[in-house]
Amino acid sequence: MPSTSSFFVVVPLAMTVLGLGGACTSAGAGPADAAEPTDPVDLGPPPSGQGVHMTTGAFDVPAGTEIQDCYFFQVSALEQAAGLPTTQPIDVHRVQIVQKAGTHHMNLFRVRTIVNLGPAGGAVQTGTNGSGQCFNSANWADWPLVANMQQGGVEVQDWSYPDGVANEIEPTEWLMLQTHYVNASTQTTPGGGEVAVNLWTIPADQVTAQIGTLFATDQNIRICQSNPTPTYTQGCQFNSPTPVTIIGANGHFHSRGTEFDMYVWDGTSTTTPAPSARFYQSLSWDNPPMLHSPQLEQTVPAMGGVFYSCAYQWQPPPSSIGCAGLNMLDQTKHMTPPAQQDCCYTFGPIVDKNEHCNAFIYYYPKVDNVMCQ
């Protein structure tokens, strides 16, 4: 049922928050678990006291553009809207995400060090075609991941962590929901963008382990026409003297990406682990699988980690960009001299011009130190 009868509450920073559980229920916006919504408009908030709700609202994605917007939510405001105590942390145990078709990705982060992007800059900070602070990953370099999706179709995620596992988030924290929609050559957005998220909670006394998250990115990738099928490999090690369990994983690259693999790593080898150690594979750049428990529960040995690799197939850029456009970007951003320009896609967020090799991992119990290569 569409939640058009839900309340819109103005909270600090004029944030749109749908979170009045009881009111929503009585007003006709059904509880979120009543049915599996496939349109973000239909994702109602959890019942009062059971979780918080965030939405971007609908927005346009004009043809020929890439939109990347950052939405800031203060946890205590979300709690207030959701009928939860505003002085206690939330223990997130279940995540629901619904997005409109065309999305390139959404990431939900916990705000940490402020560089050039933060809630003081406004509740919604927009970016278009690579411009704007919401496009600059240096701005969220140490912001822990809470949830993410990388699929491009009409996509839904509804994931309950294993019993007792939760993500504790303090009321004083800010969350940043980042949404990236593409309506250009390699992806299209037929009906505008919109994202809705529910974070369901469990009582603190039911929590037995904290979930940890890992966002690993290889920034020195280069996919060039004269070296058209490169593979890049790195690893991340959990600094844990006891085993951890991976319960969620997905990978992200752009249209030159052909294969994204993740393996359990012993923490000391530098060769690709045995095929039996592989727990994730994506062969679809625009619809990568999001694996999670209970289907994915992979034990990593003490002081082990994740070994991940991205393989690519170079392709000619869209005619609107051409090799001249890629070479110009290579020169201005990387100071590559003309003699070494080679129609290369380098690390960055623009789908038609850049490539990525990003691994997203969810595991428990959380460890203080994860060392990525």
Add this chain to the structure above:
Amino acid sequence: MKGGASGRLALPALLLAAACSPGSTGTAKCTVGFLGDDASPPELDILVLQAGDKLATVDDGGTVPMILPPQGGRVIFVGVRATNVDGCGLQLTGALREESGQGDGGRQVRFDSRTVDLIATDGGWGASGTGAVSSAISNFANIPVCPNEWSATDIYDNPYGLEVTIVDREKRQLTKKIVVTPECGEPANVGECRCICRAGYVLGQLCEGSEAGDDAGDGA
């Protein structure tokens, strides 16, 4: 004497005369082809990229520079000079490993692996490319060694194992292992380097005179 990177290669126009033509129409291919004798086993020398875009060979017992890369921290840029291998689509893996494991996980290691094209030099040999550091670094294994959250000793002034493996498209393979001593390779920021590369450094800890743990780039 800690030998240091032994000898600067005269990088003739070798590195500017790219074996792979830059082209602009999407048709260029790596043309370096097979280097040397395909009936002979592969051979390699280990190269490291130094500050100021200098390339040097490094031998057992030598020193290797730790350089500030665009992504922050410190890396050792490791390449090869090789023969008797296919110079196109070569998988290059570089790793720095503790000489003696003192932590919970034994001999800890940092590594990076990537596909590169070599550039023909002379006598059937080819070398990792270079040029402006920021563009050439993707042709070298970027071994991420700092911040030091992985090794029980300071990275600098201590011996570590440097392992380099090449695998060509026909699966010809060679690994070379030597012992090296990393050093902070850029005089302009030695203080920060020694701060973030020391044993016990904690990510986010401020180093005197500069911010540690910086990062750059554009992300998802």
